[in-house]
Amino acid sequence: MLAQAEDSWIDFNVGLFLDQFWSNTVDGLAYGSIYALIALGYTLVYGVLRLINFAHSEIFITGAFGAYFAMEALGLKPGPTARLGILEIIGFLLLMMAVAMIISGVSAVVLERVAYRPLRKRNAPTLVFLITAVGASFVIQQLFFVSRGANPEPALRLIRPTEVFTVFGARVTNIQLLVFVAALLLLVVADQFINRSRLGRGVRAVAQDPVTATLMGVNRERVIMLTFLIGGVLAGAAAVFYLLQIPQGVVYNGGFLLGIKAFTAAVLGGIGNLRGALLGGLLLGVVENYGQSLLGGEWRDIVAFVLLIVILMFRPTGILGESLGKARV
């Protein structure tokens, strides 16, 4: 009905897609590693509580605001990239990371305490949990809206993007390299922590069978708190990487879209599965970029949403399957 009115509102630009294939891949991997870090938070909470923590995207943006204010406090000014020595940049980065990770981690734990724990005590049904999560997401978003307004904060640039090397003609900037490597490192650490450490074993035990785990002496409440903490800390790290790549993105609803996409990434890889979150994040970042150059920038978000619906329809367990506690039905 609509297509006949005008048939040029969508076109497939295959030439551009092939031209930009490698640069899209590089950009997609760098951006996708942010998705992966956020996705891990969704996956962990889902694995342990079977809850989609809608407010996780707001935990992320809280971290972004934290890192932003840290930058401001360090004396960075909006406008061109600050001229700083390499040691200064590293120091600033570490400080931003610390601030964002602490703020996100703490707010995730507070969220769990204030919103979810009372519900667990009352043994509330899933629908009630979901509505609370939506409400919490809404409240945090609106807190930023009321206090900081609808406009994004002016961009603060810490690192000037410069080319480090090229892959098949696609340039890789220092920011992209840094983000990709650091995110990968964090994800490996998180994965090892869950799979090797004593606390991680507790997390897996609760994910697998909460009742038996409790009987075996695992403190379920502590595990849940730990899960939210890890998710929050990783979201804080993601916030700093996001700030480096998109300095103008600190806005009250900046987390929303990223949150849905990170959730898509988690489902794509197999929700509840840590390595799945990584795979899903990178894959989504890349696919989204391909879609963008194939269909045009305005279709970028639709590609992600359609992908989400398609995966849920055909393979709701994702690529690697759901397996935080391995044998789950």
Next chain:
Amino acid sequence: MNAHQQAQTSVRAPFGQRVRDWWNGLNRFQQWGVLIPLVVLIYALPILNPPLLTTEPGTDFQIALFNAARFALIAIGLNVVVGQAGLLDLGYVGFFAVGAYVAAILTSPDSALRWDYPWIAIIPVAVVVTMATGVLLGAPTLRLRGDYLAIVTLGFGEIVRLLADNVTPLRGQRGFQDVGRPEGLNADGTAIFNSSDGTPWYWLVVTVIIIILIFVGNLERSRVGRAWVAIREDEDAAEIMGVPTFKFKIWAFTMGAAIGGLSGAIYAGQIGFVNNQKFDVVTSVLFLAAVVLGGSGNKVGVILGAFVISYVPDRFQAIAEYKYLIFGLALIVLMIFRPQGLLGSRQRLLAKGRQAYRKLLGRPEQIAKESAMIDSAKGVQG
């Protein structure tokens, strides 16, 4: 259930329960005797413009009433999906948008597909198209678990909004001007339905609400409604008992979509202009807040909830800026302390069953019921 609550309930039934018992105790004529003056009063509101209730000078009272009524209609539709069938739909604004756009495309002079049919003929088309959208979305996604469904519907709402942004024939932000309105002229030759006078629109929506309430009420009491309640309470059990859950979930989705589309089409007419703004997720959550606040599953409750959500920011302009924050907080607080909302779900069917049980055995049943929205403490009061 703890001892404290038990003691409290045995002393005095909650207010909502007493009102309900009083209402059920009246006979049909007495019920009409209460209902008719109430309806007359509701219709007379824009003319009376009562001093304490009025939203002026901040907002035109008639328009505020129309908006409240429109919200109520949407809440009734969303209530079918969330309250009756227990499916969390976070993309309900998508259906609203589809209804508004269909009405705009078929009536606006800006559209290439304009039909020269009267307004009353366009509305069913908008409703049918929205229903088709509901089936289209529901068919692939309703097989999913509840929490996945929430996020898919969220995605759907965003897709609708992004399509409105990107698909050129939908005109993005320029939108459609002069969307069609119901015909009819006043004695002095001006149109009865115009964008400045909210009264006829309010009356129209109230009438539509009454019709929809009768319709939805009948659906609830039918096989479909019983299937919805069964799905909401325990989907697996319903499936095992032979309820074709998928089919009835599609039903709920489609009915909800139809009502959403209807309100969208009416809204488009009143505003007279449709573009890609105002169809974002925030609006969806506001709709959800209306349903949950009033009492998911209770038609009177959701109307009350919608009225609060729409009217309070109009009446008290000082809080208008914070309305999203306040209603978001209300969602959390309600879910923790009163998950059944201001007026809890009636659960007529369950209540009927319990009455029968009580008559038969001379004592209330002992099994604690868990409902999708109500914790076990409230459930056993029946």
